[in-house]
Amino acid sequence: MKHIRQLAGAAAIAAVAFATPAAAADKLKMTVGQRGNWDTAVLHLGEKAGIFKKHDLELDIVYTSGAGETLQPVVSGAVDMGFAVGTHGAMAAYAKGAPVRIMAAEATGAADYWYAKNPAIKTIKDADGHSIAFSTNGSSTQSIVRAFISEFKLTAAKPTATGNPPTTLTTVMTDQVDIGWASPPFGLKEIEEGKIHIVAKATDAAMVRGQTIRVNVVNAETLKSRKAVVERFMQAYREAIDYMYSANPQVIKDYAEFVHVPEPMAKRVRDEFFPKSLIDPDEIKGLEPLIAEAVTLKFIAAPLTKEQVAELIQIPPRKK
Amino acid sequence: MAETGRLTRTPVAAPLLSPVTLLRIAIILALLAVWEFLAHSGWLYRDVVPSLMSIGSALTELLMSADFYFHLSVTAGEIGTALAIGGALGLTVGIMLGANRFLSKAFESYLYYLGPTPKIIFFPIMIMWFGVGPESKIALGTFSCFFPVALNVAAGMRQIDKVLIRVGKSFRANSWQMVVKIYLPAMRHPIINGIRLGLGVALIGTLLAETKLSNKGIGFLIIQAYSIFDMPRMYAMLIVLFVLAIGANALVGRFGGLHDIKRL
Numbered sequence: 001m002k003h004i005r006q007l008a009g010a011a012a013i014a015a016v017a018f019a020t021p022a023a024a025a026d027k028l029k030m031t032v033g034q035r036g037n038w039d040t041a042v043l044h045l046g047e048k049a050g051i052f053k054k055h056d057l058e059l060d061i062v063y064t065s066g067a068g069e070t071l072q073p074v075v076s077g078a079v080d081m082g083f084a085v086g087t088h089g090a091m092a093a094y095a096k097g098a099p100v101r102i103m104a105a106e107a108t109g110a111a112d113y114w115y116a117k118n119p120a121i122k123t124i125k126d127a128d129g130h131s132i133a134f135s136t137n138g139s140s141t142q143s144i145v146r147a148f149i150s151e152f153k154l155t156a157a158k159p160t161a162t163g164n165p166p167t168t169l170t171t172v173m174t175d176q177v178d179i180g181w182a183s184p185p186f187g188l189k190e191i192e193e194g195k196i197h198i199v200a201k202a203t204d205a206a207m208v209r210g211q212t213i214r215v216n217v218v219n220a221e222t223l224k225s226r227k228a229v230v231e232r233f234m235q236a237y238r239e240a241i242d243y244m245y246s247a248n249p250q251v252i253k254d255y256a257e258f259v260h261v262p263e264p265m266a267k268r269v270r271d272e273f274f275p276k277s278l279i280d281p282d283e284i285k286g287l288e289p290l291i292a293e294a295v296t297l298k299f300i301a302a303p304l305t306k307e308q309v310a311e312l313i314q315i316p317p318r319k320k
Numbered sequence: 321m322a323e324t325g326r327l328t329r330t331p332v333a334a335p336l337l338s339p340v341t342l343l344r345i346a347i348i349l350a351l352l353a354v355w356e357f358l359a360h361s362g363w364l365y366r367d368v369v370p371s372l373m374s375i376g377s378a379l380t381e382l383l384m385s386a387d388f389y390f391h392l393s394v395t396a397g398e399i400g401t402a403l404a405i406g407g408a409l410g411l412t413v414g415i416m417l418g419a420n421r422f423l424s425k426a427f428e429s430y431l432y433y434l435g436p437t438p439k440i441i442f443f444p445i446m447i448m449w450f451g452v453g454p455e456s457k458i459a460l461g462t463f464s465c466f467f468p469v470a471l472n473v474a475a476g477m478r479q480i481d482k483v484l485i486r487v488g489k490s491f492r493a494n495s496w497q498m499v500v501k502i503y504l505p506a507m508r509h510p511i512i513n514g515i516r517l518g519l520g521v522a523l524i525g526t527l528l529a530e531t532k533l534s535n536k537g538i539g540f541l542i543i544q545a546y547s548i549f550d551m552p553r554m555y556a557m558l559i560v561l562f563v564l565a566i567g568a569n570a571l572v573g574r575f576g577g578l579h580d581i582k583r584l
Contacts, residue, residue, distance in 0.1 A: 031452060031533065036547055062452045062535045065543060069447070069533045076448035166549045170368055186548070260548050 025058040026229045030081040033070040035063040036259045037183050038244075038274045039107050039214075040084045046240025048254045055236040057229070065164075066136075071217065074100055080222040081233075084214050086140055087290055092299040094312045099220035102313045103230060104237065104281035107214040110202035111273040112141055114148075115187060116179050117172055117196050124200035128154045130178035133162040133171070140213040141181050143293065147205035172196065184269045185261045192265075201273075211286035223314060231316040237281060238318060245276045284313055370552045378552035379559060388541070392560075395526065395538040398454050402461025402522045407515055409462070410469025414514070415503060417470070418477020428474060435467040439521075440528050447533065457529040457537070464525035465518030472517065476510025477503065516572050523565055 034040050043061055046052050052059055062079065064070045071089055074082040075098040084106050093100050114124065114132065121130060132148065134141040145159045160177055162168040165186040172180035179199055180187075190196045202208050223230055244251050256266035284290075287309070294300045304312065337345070352372060358364055359371040382388050417424045417431075443460055450456040480503060488502040504511070530539025538557060545554040 029452070035544070062533060063540070064533045065531060068444070072444050073447055073452045073533070078447060078451040164547070166546055169549065174364070260550065 025056045027058045029060045029079040031070045033064050033084040039279045042240050051240045052236045082217045088294045088299040091294050095300040100217045102215045103218040104216040105212040106216045108212040108285050109209050112183050112202040114200045115196040116199045129156040131158040131160045132179045133168050133181045144202045147207045184273045212284045234316040367551045374552040375555045379556035382556045394536045398457045398526045402458045406462040406465035410466045414470040414473025417474040439464045457526050460529045461522040461526040465522035468517035469514040472510045472514030476507035480506040
């Protein structure tokens with residue numbers, strides 16, 4: 001009996017001595033703008049499905065109310081990554097010497113849509129002489145409205161800054177603005193109830209279709225000192241996107257719960273407004289017109305050189 | 321001689337509710353009636369003024385949600401910490417400025433100029449210095465509540481009866497004893513008023529910061545409700561905040577003995 005106890009004790013000591021501690025997951029802090037959009041839900045849905053955990057990643061997500069608050073913490077190093085930052089904003093920060101790098105495209109083209117209450121305004125061509133909403137100066141929605149005006153010759157249209165979708169909807173419903181903007185799933189309930197109807201989608205503008213208007217950025221120091229973690233993160237991010245477009249019904253269920261909409265509406269958001277190509281992270285499209293527009297709008301003083309572009313855009317390659 | 325009775329007044333029972341209380345209740349009921357009328361009138365877009373029933377339903381759902389109390393505790397912790405740090409700093413600076421005419425002339429005007437500045441414009445700096453967590457919200461709340469406390473305490477110091485100061489000095493009280501036994505008791509009301517004002521601005525600053533950048537707290541919940549246009553839920557949270565702010569203010573006032581002041 002004494003021998004058995006001694007053996008058991010030795011075995012316990014050996015187990016403790018030789019047991020390797022479970023490897024702690026790599027923690028990443030990030031800011032995300034426009035919570036609730038399908039394209040910015042990649043992190044939430046991927047987390048819920050356990051994809052990031054599978055890659056030994058622990059995400060600390062902080063949601064923000066706009067691009068400024070998304071980018072600033074990345075610049076200051078308070079967070080490692082920022083999601084859904086305007087491409088022009090990222091270029092501007094980089095050109096001023098901020099330690100930001102683009103690690104992925106976030107939205108190529110846009111899912112935003114424009115709507116009206118007035119039944120006489122059926123398509124964007126009817127918008128001439130009417131007020132058209134965009135969020136704020138310098139935003140992607142302002143660029144899209146400018147594209148509408150240019151491509152559809154809406155010389156008498158009146159672009160009007162109205163802020164975020166809820167505020168914009170209120171201005172349209174109270175007849176302060178003729179054509180409002182929204183990002184799905186916002187406004188779909190009012191469309192289904194017949195209160196408003198879609199007049200145009202962002203992708204109706206040819207310029208928008210081929211441009212990456214929002215990007216995901218990483219702090220330059222994080223990219224340098226934790227390159228392997230960033231690469232692993234991007235691998236998980238791509239896997240999360242594949243999962244979002246799979247036939248697994250759980251993804252729609254989780255998204256519906258996330259944004260408090262019925263599941264059929266959640267499915268409609270993905271299937272009608274967000275083709276998979278829209279959130280493909282692997283390429284920044286329409287770079288030259290984006291840079292030219294950034295100069296015109298005074299985001300940057302001069303076009304970025306090839307070397308600057310190579311330093312700014314560092315998308316980890318997809319592993320085969 | 322005939323005995324005359326003593327004239328006595330029949331005691332009249334005190335009214336259950338004073339006229340002032342009745343008027344307050346009437347005002348609240350009138351406002352609720354106007355609100356409900358607007359909600360059903362069709363003059364305003366429906367969800368901008370939801371009906372009292374939908375707000376009540378959202379409020380019930382909110383109060384029964386454990387998640388809500390977690391977020392409430394986060395916000396309360398941030399505000400409490402901001403008030404403690406800002407209040408302590410404000411008290412210290414106020415005493416220094418009030419006790420020293422040279423310092424007061426040199427620095428107090430800066431407090432007056434910076435005081436009315438909307439503190440939210442400093443939030444980007446707070447994010448850079450303190451990060452994206454509760455620390456930046458506490459920093460903004462601290463910065464917000466520092467000014468009313470410091471200015472009230474400085475003014476309160478100058479109003480302390482000189483006799484009390486002479487008494488303290490005649491007993492050869494050191495600086496610490498002067499502060500604890502003379503200044504603070506004599507300035508109780510200005511300090512409490514400063515803290516009440518500080519509580520209000522700390523609440524505003526912290527909530528605003530949470531609406532701009534956070535993943536927890538009541539400000540975060542409010543902006544989430546707004547972003548999906550769940551207006552009844554948003555109003556329900558505003559009601560809870562309003563009630564808590566009144567309660568906290570009343571508690572601070574009672575703690576400071578302000579109920580001793582007879583109202584005219």
